[in-house]
Amino acid sequence: MKKLMQKMKKVTDKFPRIQIPEKVVRLKEKTAVIWHLPLAFLLVFSIEWMARHSFGATISFCRLHTTPFCYNVLVVYVLYSLVFLTRKRSFVRALITVLILILGAINGVVLLSRVSPFGYTDISMIGDLLSMKNSKYVSAGESVLIITALAIVIVYLVILFIKGRKTETKVHILFRLAFCAALFAGLPFLTKTLQYGGHLNAYFGNLAQGYADNGFLYGFGSSVFGLGMKKPIRYCEDEVKAVRKETKMGETELADGKNVNIVVVLLESYLDPTEVKYLKLSEDPIPFFHKLEAEYSSGHLRVPVVGAGTCDTEFEMLTGMSLQFFGPGEYPQKTVLKKVDGCESLASDLNSLGYSCHVVHNNGANFYSRKNSFSKMGFNTFTSKEMLDITEYNPIRSWPTDDILIDATKDAMDSTSDADFVYTITVATHGNYPEKKVFSEPEVQVTAEGKDAALNNKWEYYVNMLHREDEWIRNYIDMLNKRGEPTLVIMFGDHIPTMGLTNEDLATNDIFQTKYITWNNFGMKKQDMDLTSYNVVSEFYDRLGIHGGTIMDYNQSMLRKGIPAGSFEYMKGLETLQYDLLYGEKYVYEGENPYPATGIQMGIHDVTLDRVYQFGGSGHVFGDHFSKWSKVYINGKQVDTEYHSGQHLSFDSEKLKSGDTIVVNQMGSGNDILRSSNQRTYTAPEREESEEGD
Structure with missing residues (x-):
C-alpha cells in the first residue's frame, strides 16, 4: 500500500498546484466554524432538490417543514466538525461533502423509478441489483455511468489527499476534540426532544412521506439506526408465556374433516380503479374481480407500504407479524431472516398437518433474498422465473405476463398427493407505467380528469393491464376448479400503484388500503370484513378450523375478541411474541426453534x-x-x-x-x-x- 501511494504521489506531483494566497487560506480555516453553516445549508438544499426533482418543491419543504430542514443542516454541520481533528481539512471536508452528495444522488435516481426512497437496507441489496444485468432496476448503461462517476470521484479524492494543503492551527487538540464531542453528544438529545415535540417523526407509517416531511438525511439516518426491533419494556419469559397461554386456540379441527388446498395470490400493484375518484372509465375494467367480490368473502386490506415494497406486505402475510415494529425502510427478508435458523410462518404451520408448501413466481429467485427467506419460512418448492420457459411479455416488454403461472401452479399442486399451500406472486401489473400512449385502441377508455396527458397515459396503460389481469384471474380460478379438489383462494393487492395518489383521491380515503377477494368450491359461507396483511390468512385458517401456530393463534384470538388491529391492546402482545421469535430467547419454544429452514427445491x-x-x-x-x-x-x-x-x-x-x-x-x-x-x-x-x- 505504501509503494502504491508513493507511485501515485509521483504522478500527482506532475499536476499543477492551484496557488491560493496564504492569507485567504488562513482566514478560511479560522472562520470555518462559521462558514461551515452556510455550506451545510447549501448541501442539504442540494440533496433535497435531487430528491424532489423540483426547485419549487424544495423551497416549499424549507418553508413548510423549517424545523426538519434546519435539523438536517445541523446534522451536516456536526459532521463537518470532524475536519477540526485533522490537518488535512480540505480532504476530510471534501470527503464528507462527496459522500453526502452521493447518497443524495442515489436517492434522487431511485425516486425516478420507484416511490420508496433510498434507505440503509438498500445497501445490502446492491449485490442483487448489480447482478441483475439489464434489469428493470439498473440498466447496463446506467451501471457504466455510475461506475465511471464513482471512478472520477475516487481519483479526485486521492489527488486531494496526496496534494491537499495541511492546515496549521494554534487551537489545542483537546479543545477541538471537546468541541466535536459536544456536538455529537448533543445531537441525540436534540433528536429526542424534537421527536417528543412532534417536530420530527419517530415512526414512518409511509416511508416516502416520512422522508418528504423530515428530510433525506434524517430519513436515511433513521433507516441506519432503526434496524431490527427494540426489546419490549415488559419482555421476559413470564410475559411471553402469559400472552401465548391467553391466545392459544387449541388443536386443529378441520371444518369438513379433511385438509383443503389453500392458494394465496399476491396481485402486484393491484388497486380497484373504480375507487379512484378522478378516473372516468368507459366500462368496468375488472368485472370478474367484482363478481368474486360480490359472491365470496372479501374486504379492504390494510398494507404497510405505498407504491413499492412488495416484500414487506409479503412478510406480513406469510408470518402474521407486523412491520410496524421495525425501523423505517427495513426489509426483514434481507436482514433478520438471513440471521435466524428458521422462522415460523403460515407455511410452516401447515407442514405438521401434512401440507406441501410451494411458491410460484415469474421473477428472480434471489431478489429480496426470496430463495433464502422462503426456505427459512418452511416452503418445500420454489418455482421462480429461472425454472420457467417465459416467452410472453407485457406490451412494453418490461415484465412477463402472468399466464405461465397458471400451469406452474397446477404443476406444483399435481406434484403431490397431499393437500397444498401455494403462494403465487404476479408481476404483470408492475410499474413503471409509460407516460406515452401505448394502446391505439384501448379496450377500456380512461380519462384522468384534471390531470396532464402523461399521467392520463399511465392510467390508461395501467387500467387496461388490470383488464387483462382480470381475464387471467378468471383463467386461474377455472384451472383450480377443474382440478376437482376442495380449494380456497385468497387474492390481495400488495400496495397501490405508483401514481402519486393521496388519501383524498381514493374512495377509501386511505392510500394504505387495497382489496382482497376469495373463492372456494366447497361452500364456505360469505363473511365480509376488513383485515390487514398480517391477519388476513390467519382469519381464513380460523374459518377452516386450522390452529396451532404462535402468531397465527394470536391473530385469530384478537380477531375473535373483536380487538381492532393496530390498537394498543392488539399490538402489545403481537410485539412481545414477534420479538421473542425473531430476536429474543424463544421462550415460547422453551428456548429451541422447532421450525428449521427447509432444503427448498427449485422448480417442480x-x-x-x-x-x-x-x-x-x-x-x-x-x-x-x-x-x-x-x-x-x-x-x-x-x-x-x-x-x-x-x-x-x-x-x-x-x-x-x-x-x-x-x-x-x-x-x-x-x-x-x-x-x-x-x-x-x-x-x-x-x-x-x-x-x-x-
Whole structure:
C-alpha cells in the first residue's frame, strides 16, 4: 500500500498546484466554524432538490417543514466538525461533502423509478441489483455511468489527499476534540426532544412521506439506526408465556374433516380503479374481480407500504407479524431472516398437518433474498422465473405476463398427493407505467380528469393491464376448479400503484388500503370484513378450523375478541411474541426453534439433458425444461450459451472433445446454480475422431 501511494504521489506531483494566497487560506480555516453553516445549508438544499426533482418543491419543504430542514443542516454541520481533528481539512471536508452528495444522488435516481426512497437496507441489496444485468432496476448503461462517476470521484479524492494543503492551527487538540464531542453528544438529545415535540417523526407509517416531511438525511439516518426491533419494556419469559397461554386456540379441527388446498395470490400493484375518484372509465375494467367480490368473502386490506415494497406486505402475510415494529425502510427478508435458523410462518404451520408448501413466481429467485427467506419460512418448492420457459411479455416488454403461472401452479399442486399451500406472486401489473400512449385502441377508455396527458397515459396503460389481469384471474380460478379438489383462494393487492395518489383521491380515503377477494368450491359461507396483511390468512385458517401456530393463534384470538388491529391492546402482545421469535430467547419454544429452514427445491420438473450434438460450428443440447437462464457447463466450467427454446440450447463448443461431461444449470441472478440437469458424456462421431488421429 505504501509503494502504491508513493507511485501515485509521483504522478500527482506532475499536476499543477492551484496557488491560493496564504492569507485567504488562513482566514478560511479560522472562520470555518462559521462558514461551515452556510455550506451545510447549501448541501442539504442540494440533496433535497435531487430528491424532489423540483426547485419549487424544495423551497416549499424549507418553508413548510423549517424545523426538519434546519435539523438536517445541523446534522451536516456536526459532521463537518470532524475536519477540526485533522490537518488535512480540505480532504476530510471534501470527503464528507462527496459522500453526502452521493447518497443524495442515489436517492434522487431511485425516486425516478420507484416511490420508496433510498434507505440503509438498500445497501445490502446492491449485490442483487448489480447482478441483475439489464434489469428493470439498473440498466447496463446506467451501471457504466455510475461506475465511471464513482471512478472520477475516487481519483479526485486521492489527488486531494496526496496534494491537499495541511492546515496549521494554534487551537489545542483537546479543545477541538471537546468541541466535536459536544456536538455529537448533543445531537441525540436534540433528536429526542424534537421527536417528543412532534417536530420530527419517530415512526414512518409511509416511508416516502416520512422522508418528504423530515428530510433525506434524517430519513436515511433513521433507516441506519432503526434496524431490527427494540426489546419490549415488559419482555421476559413470564410475559411471553402469559400472552401465548391467553391466545392459544387449541388443536386443529378441520371444518369438513379433511385438509383443503389453500392458494394465496399476491396481485402486484393491484388497486380497484373504480375507487379512484378522478378516473372516468368507459366500462368496468375488472368485472370478474367484482363478481368474486360480490359472491365470496372479501374486504379492504390494510398494507404497510405505498407504491413499492412488495416484500414487506409479503412478510406480513406469510408470518402474521407486523412491520410496524421495525425501523423505517427495513426489509426483514434481507436482514433478520438471513440471521435466524428458521422462522415460523403460515407455511410452516401447515407442514405438521401434512401440507406441501410451494411458491410460484415469474421473477428472480434471489431478489429480496426470496430463495433464502422462503426456505427459512418452511416452503418445500420454489418455482421462480429461472425454472420457467417465459416467452410472453407485457406490451412494453418490461415484465412477463402472468399466464405461465397458471400451469406452474397446477404443476406444483399435481406434484403431490397431499393437500397444498401455494403462494403465487404476479408481476404483470408492475410499474413503471409509460407516460406515452401505448394502446391505439384501448379496450377500456380512461380519462384522468384534471390531470396532464402523461399521467392520463399511465392510467390508461395501467387500467387496461388490470383488464387483462382480470381475464387471467378468471383463467386461474377455472384451472383450480377443474382440478376437482376442495380449494380456497385468497387474492390481495400488495400496495397501490405508483401514481402519486393521496388519501383524498381514493374512495377509501386511505392510500394504505387495497382489496382482497376469495373463492372456494366447497361452500364456505360469505363473511365480509376488513383485515390487514398480517391477519388476513390467519382469519381464513380460523374459518377452516386450522390452529396451532404462535402468531397465527394470536391473530385469530384478537380477531375473535373483536380487538381492532393496530390498537394498543392488539399490538402489545403481537410485539412481545414477534420479538421473542425473531430476536429474543424463544421462550415460547422453551428456548429451541422447532421450525428449521427447509432444503427448498427449485422448480417442480427435472431439467433433463437427452442429447448433445456438435454441428454448424456450435454445440447443441436437446432436452426439456430449459429456460433463458439455462447455461451449459463443460467439465464443470460455464460456456457461452444461447437459448432457443425450452428444449434446445446451443453453446460454444470450440474445446469440446470426446469424454467431456455436459450439464445444464439453471442460474440465479448472482450467478449461483439453482438446479442442475442430469449429466451427459459427449462422444464425438468416429469421422471426427479419425481426423484427430491423423
